Amino acid sequence: MADITNQSLNDIIKNVKTKKVSSTELTKAYVKNIESAKKLNAFVTTTFDQALDNAKQFDNKPNFDQLLPGIPLAVKDLFCTENTKTTAGSNILNNFIPSYESTVTKNLWDHGSFLLGKLNCDEFAMGSSNETSYYGNVINPVGDQLVPGGSSGGSSSALAADLTPATIGTDTGGSIRQPASFTGTVGLKPTYGLCSRWGIVAFASSLDQAGPMTKTIKDCAIMLEAMSGFDEKDSTSINKKKEQYSKNLKDNIKGLKIGIPKEYRVDNMPKEVDELWEKGKKILKDLGAQLIDISLPHTKYALPTYYIVAPAEASSNLARYDGVRYGYRSKQGKDLIEMYEKTRSEGFGDEVKRRILIGTYVLSSGYYDAYYLKAQKVRQLIKKDFDESFKKIDAILTPSTPSSAFKIGEKTNDPVSMYLNDIFTVPVNLAGLPALSMPAGVDKQGHPLGLQLIGKALDEQKILNIGYAFEKNCGFKNEIKKWWS
Amino acid sequence: MSLDKEKIKHVAKLARISVDEAKVESLTKDLNSIFKFIEQLNELNTDKVEPLTSILNQSLRSRKDEISDGKIREKILKNSPKENEEFFVVPKVVE
Numbered sequence: 001m002a003d004i005t006n007q008s009l010n011d012i013i014k015n016v017k018t019k020k021v022s023s024t025e026l027t028k029a030y031v032k033n034i035e036s037a038k039k040l041n042a043f044v045t046t047t048f049d050q051a052l053d054n055a056k057q058f059d060n061k062p063n064f065d066q067l068l069p070g071i072p073l074a075v076k077d078l079f080c081t082e083n084t085k086t087t088a089g090s091n092i093l094n095n096f097i098p099s100y101e102s103t104v105t106k107n108l109w110d111h112g113s114f115l116l117g118k119l120n121c122d123e124f125a126m127g128s129s130n131e132t133s134y135y136g137n138v139i140n141p142v143g144d145q146l147v148p149g150g151s152s153g154g155s156s157s158a159l160a161a162d163l164t165p166a167t168i169g170t171d172t173g174g175s176i177r178q179p180a181s182f183t184g185t186v187g188l189k190p191t192y193g194l195c196s197r198w199g200i201v202a203f204a205s206s207l208d209q210a211g212p213m214t215k216t217i218k219d220c221a222i223m224l225e226a227m228s229g230f231d232e233k234d235s236t237s238i239n240k241k242k243e244q245y246s247k248n249l250k251d252n253i254k255g256l257k258i259g260i261p262k263e264y265r266v267d268n269m270p271k272e273v274d275e276l277w278e279k280g281k282k283i284l285k286d287l288g289a290q291l292i293d294i295s296l297p298h299t300k301y302a303l304p305t306y307y308i309v310a311p312a313e314a315s316s317n318l319a320r321y322d323g324v325r326y327g328y329r330s331k332q333g334k335d336l337i338e339m340y341e342k343t344r345s346e347g348f349g350d351e352v353k354r355r356i357l358i359g360t361y362v363l364s365s366g367y368y369d370a371y372y373l374k375a376q377k378v379r380q381l382i383k384k385d386f387d388e389s390f391k392k393i394d395a396i397l398t399p400s401t402p403s404s405a406f407k408i409g410e411k412t413n414d415p416v417s418m419y420l421n422d423i424f425t426v427p428v429n430l431a432g433l434p435a436l437s438m439p440a441g442v443d444k445q446g447h448p449l450g451l452q453l454i455g456k457a458l459d460e461q462k463i464l465n466i467g468y469a470f471e472k473n474c475g476f477k478n479e480i481k482k483w484w485s
Numbered sequence: 486m487s488l489d490k491e492k493i494k495h496v497a498k499l500a501r502i503s504v505d506e507a508k509v510e511s512l513t514k515d516l517n518s519i520f521k522f523i524e525q526l527n528e529l530n531t532d533k534v535e536p537l538t539s540i541l542n543q544s545l546r547s548r549k550d551e552i553s554d555g556k557i558r559e560k561i562l563k564n565s566p567k568e569n570e571e572f573f574v575v576p577k578v579v580e
Contacts, residue, residue, distance in 0.1 A: 099560040192540050206540060235545045304523045315500060322501075324573050326564035336576050341503035353502055354515060357493065360500040374526055376536035381529070383537060415515055416522050432540035 005029050005162040009071070009219035010246075012165050016070050023055040023062075023070030030072055030116055034163045036485035040139045042148075042158040044077045045085050046117035054114035066112030067226045067246075074164035076155050077118035078125055079105045079210070080199040084115065088201040089123040089133040089151075092321050092328045092347030102199025103231045104168065104210045111226040116164055120154030123349045124318065125175055125203045127151050128421040129411065132351040137408055140183060141480045142447055146405040149179030155213050156183040160480055166214045166223050170200060172207045173306050174401075174425025177437035180213055181400035181450030184439040184478035186220045186467070187213045189425075191457045192432035193238035196231030204313035205236075207306075207429040215478070217438065217467040221245035224460060240458070248461055251469040254288030256462075259393035263299035264424060266402060272443040273399045280397055280440055280451045283473050284466070292393055296385040301378050302427040303419060308362050308375035309430070314352075315359025321347060354415065383431045390456045395463055398424050400437040400450035428454055436463045439476045448478065488516055 004012060004021055015021045031048050051072050058070035080086045080098035087093045105115070122132040130138040130153025138153040140146035141161040148157040152169030156179030159167050169176040171189035180187025188211045195210040202208065212223030225245045231237045260281065265274065281291055323329035323343030330346050333339030348356070362371035389396070402423055411418040428435040434457070437450040451470075455463040490509050493516065497504045504512065539545075558571065567574040 096564055099557070099563060232548070236541060238541070238543070298529075301526055301529060304525045307519060307523050308526075319501075323566060324575055325561075327566070329566035333576065336578050337501070338503075339576050340501040344501055345503040345505075348502070353504075354512070354519070356500050356502065357496050357512075357516065358519060361488075361496045364496065364499060371523070373536055374531060376538065377531035377534040378526055378529060380534050380537035381531070383540070414518075416518055419519075419522070430540075 003029070005033055005165070008216045009166040009214060009222060010216065013069060013071065013222070017064045023058040024052065026070065027051050027055040027072045027116070030163060033161070034117065037161055037163055039484040040141060040157050040161055041136050042120055042138050042154040042161070042163060043074065043117045044087055044089070044120050044135050044154070047084055047115050051114055051116045058112070063112060067222060068108065068111045068113035071113040071165060072116040073108060073113045074116040074119050074158055074167055075105055076121050076152050076167070076169045078121055078170050078201045079168070080201070081105055081115060081118065084118065086118065086201070087135070088125070089121045089135060090348065090352070091134040093201070094134070094328060096326055098199070100199060103196035103233060104200065104227045107227050107229060108168070119158055119167065122151035122153065123352050124201065124314070125151040125170055125172055126314070126351050126355055128174070128178060128418050129406070129408070130154065131408065131412055132349055134349060139484070140405050141484070142183060142405060144483065145407050146447070147182070147408055149182035149405065151175040152179050152213065156180055156185060156187075159183065159185050159213055159215065160478065161482070161484070166212065166219050168210055168223065168227060169213050170208055170210050171429065172203050172310060173429050174422040176211045176213055177425050177435060177450070177452060178401050178421060180437045181439070182405035182448065184448030184476070184480070185213060185215055186217055186436070186438050187211065188220050188224060188436045188460070189428065189434060190224065190228060190460060191238070191434045193236050194434070194458070194460070195228045196234040196237050198231055198233040202317040204310040205317060206313060207310060217464055217471050218246060218249060220436070221249050221464050238458070243461060245461055245464055249468050250465050251472055253284065253466050253469045256289045256395065256466065257292050257393040258284050258289045258466075259292050259294035259389055259396040261294050261296045261299065261396060261398060263296050264398040266423065269402050270443065273402060273449060276441045276449050276451065277397070277399050280470070283470055284397065287469050287473060289466070294389045294393060294396070296389060296427070298378065298381045298385050299427055302382055302430055303423055305375045305378045305382065305430060306426045307358065307419060308371050309379065311355040311359035312363050312372050313359070315356045315363065318352070318356055323347070351415070379430050382427055386431045386433060395466055396454040398452045398454065400424060400452040404443045404445070404447035404449050424452060433457055434460045434463060436467050438467045438470060439478060440474055441476055488513060488520065
């Protein structure tokens with residue numbers, strides 16, 4: 001049959017179910033693609049032998065009544081996988097082999113899929129371009145000089161290059177949605193608490209959420225359905241009935257009220273981003289949705305708030321890397337304290353160290369009120385902005401990012417200019433809301449751009465439905481030439 | 486406020502990260518530009534705002550205080566950079 005790997009997950013599942021392709025054939029096709037795409041550097045670890053064993057087992061005794069029957073999946077290397085090295089993109093975890101499986105990946109495997117490999121990411125998910133990874137830059141399949149976004153850059157690159165039929169990432173300030181936007185793919189950050197954080201290498205625990213990255217909205221619904229659900233092992237997991245997102249997907253959005261926040265029109269935003277936003281509004285309006293101007297007045301304070309809250313939580317979470325119980329240990333250091341200091345200095349990269357220092361400082365005696373407490377108060381104001389708006393609307397439409405994918409090295413010398421990339425994605429994490437980035441068009445260089453749909457808490461179905469209707473009418477096609485193979 | 490090199494060395498000490506003398510300069514510059522950005526928050530009056538401590542409308546669940554697993558010493562020691570049968574080994578602490 002024709003190349004199966006450029007199809008959507010939903011089509012691949014149909015082909016497996018109708019026995020047009022076996023799980024083994026499918027897995028071999030991805031192995032072949034991955035081996036010829038080393039230039040992209042999307043993988044930290046591959047698990048081909050194990051994947052082919054799993055495929056064979058499936059083919060010998062297939063169960064087609066599962067959500068992901070016989071589907072090989074690569075996942076971000078931030079999810080702990082039992083007996084498979086998990087690095088979080090860091091040198092400090094270069095030799096870490098978990099003895100347990102993260103809940104989210106376990107959920108995926110329980111629905112019939114299996115692991116194909118672990119995908120590169122920014123170190124501890126701290127970055128917007130995948131340039132902070134200890135395992136090297138990842139290349140965007142869109143162009144050989146372009147970053148794939150971050151932190152889930154290996155995930156977006158592998159997905160767009162047909163190296164995995166779908167994938168998962170984590171999103172603390174935009175780490176799923178921004179790379180999805182940069183690669184012309186779909187990425188969803190669920191409501192905080194919908195997907196278990198158990199077994200995910202922690203960055204900022206009040207913001208971290210795992211979510212799907214896929215080629216289509218339907219695929220996104222399938223993956224979200226498979227990975228989400230209550231987990232006793234995560235104390236912030238929401239206990240609610242499981243939703244059937246893919247079965248309940250509808251493209252009728254007539255009468256829905258879509259909010260357009262005026263604060264998302266920022267200075268120096270390229271004209272194309274604005275034009276694309278206009279195009280998005282028109283498509284939704286033509287489908288019968290009602291556009292409503294709204295105001296989220298504290299939007300500009302979201303990033304400064306984030307750069308207090310996230311580093312504070314990170315400095316606390318990353319205190320565990322001490323070279324004693326797991327991970328890298330420096331060979332230098334005369335005494336215990338010096339061993340800690342050398343281990344952490346050699347084990348962490350520059351961006352991670354910067355954020356640990358910011359976090360340590362804002363939590364330190366005498367500065368807590370001025371920074372951390374202040375940030376918690378502004379976070380309240382940001383959340384209230386959304387709460388007020390959602391009294392009169394169903395969802396919010398914004399651009400996903402202020403620009404398309406930038407060049408490797410372009411922003412590495414200026415941390416703040418890198419941080420500004422997440423200006424449209426960060427508010428959602430602070431408010432714990434679900435948001436979807438969907439491909440909507442290209443800029444004048446032909447690089448993909450995305451639009452973001454923000455929903456009320458636990459209203460994933462509605463933003464998926466709007467995305468589904470949008471996708472059918474948008475006419476975007478991700479045309480990536482396979483220059484790397 | 487601005488951070489000087491001494492302050493940064495102190496914070497690094499608190500964070501248990503040794504910092505190369507050669508890198509202190511550029512680190513100081515980076516952190517100061519980040520703090521300048523962060524301090525935009527001072528434009529806002531938040532005197533009457535309650536701090537947000539949890540984004541969820543539920544309180545954290547507690548479970549019974551009982552052992553749910555155990556007897557996994559080998560698994561736990563497996564990833565240790567240095568161990569001695571049943572213990573993690575660290576540089577000598579007591580003289």
